[in-house]
Amino acid sequence: MPPVQHFDVSDAESGQKLLQFLQRRLGNVPRSLLMRLVRKGQVRVDGGRKKPFDRVSAGQVVRVPPIRLDDVPAPSADGPALPVAYEEDGVVVIVKPAGLPVQPGTGHADAVTERLKAQYAGAAFTPTPAHRLDRDTSGLLACGATYAALRHLQEAFQNHTLGKYYLCWTEGACEAGTRLTMRDTMERSGAPGREKVRTGSGKDAHARALSLYTDGAVTLFCVRLFTGRMHQIRVQLAGRGYPLVGDGKYGTPRGNQRMLLHAWALAWDDTFVRRDPDWAGRFAVGGHVPDDVRELDM
Structure with a gap:
């Protein structure tokens, strides 16, 4: 017993x-x-x-009291430790690879939460994600390493005092310097795992986008999110004629090209954390992104 x-x-x-x-x-x-x-x-x-x-x-x-769970397997992390981009005052910002879900689910036991449990084994409070990233989105994910820090981060996201900035490549040409203010209502439908989001009804979705560079066929955008709806950036840009490169759900597939959407920067108070994506070749961001998000005036 x-x-x-x-x-x-x-x-x-x-x-x-x-x-x-x-x-x-x-x-x-x-x-x-x-x-x-x-x-x-x-x-x-x-x-x-x-x-x-x-x-x-x-x-x-x-x-x-005594608890017997003979038939419940213990969770395990199959992948390597997650890179840490920032760790201070109870806030841990990790870098999530594309293809890794934040939470485990049917068909995928490996997840950010499971890797954090292994990475911070023995911690009084395992760092816990304060927001979500889609499975195929890479980049920065803010976590609370104490309950108070977690609540503070969640409130900062809700009050828009913590800025979230993404980089993405889209199909189509949009002249550098073009600004898009995107406000839609969005709702999702479909079976789990096959859900799709449509505009026209549902919850408010608000974001701003700035074109950083175009070669005439594809465009690099920086997007600031003010709400966190499922597939929001993908749906809002596709609805304006700029589907994300590699997004077969809302655009046109490019063979084996994965979707190019990256959570690039987080900004709050005097803190600015950024991590450039590892995209290579034609899609390397190079000198197209600024050193500080405040230069974007978004």
């Missing part, structure tokens, strides 16, 4: 809901089982009963 477990709530974990705390500490235990244990009073905080959504504080002790 597994033993009773006692967990001390650390400063990094303080402020979480009890259910969140248990999910992070126990990893692969189903949420439904945790809810049941808390509601039956089998989980105790400082010796007393709590509700699943009560918050825990630093210094409290959480008692968890």
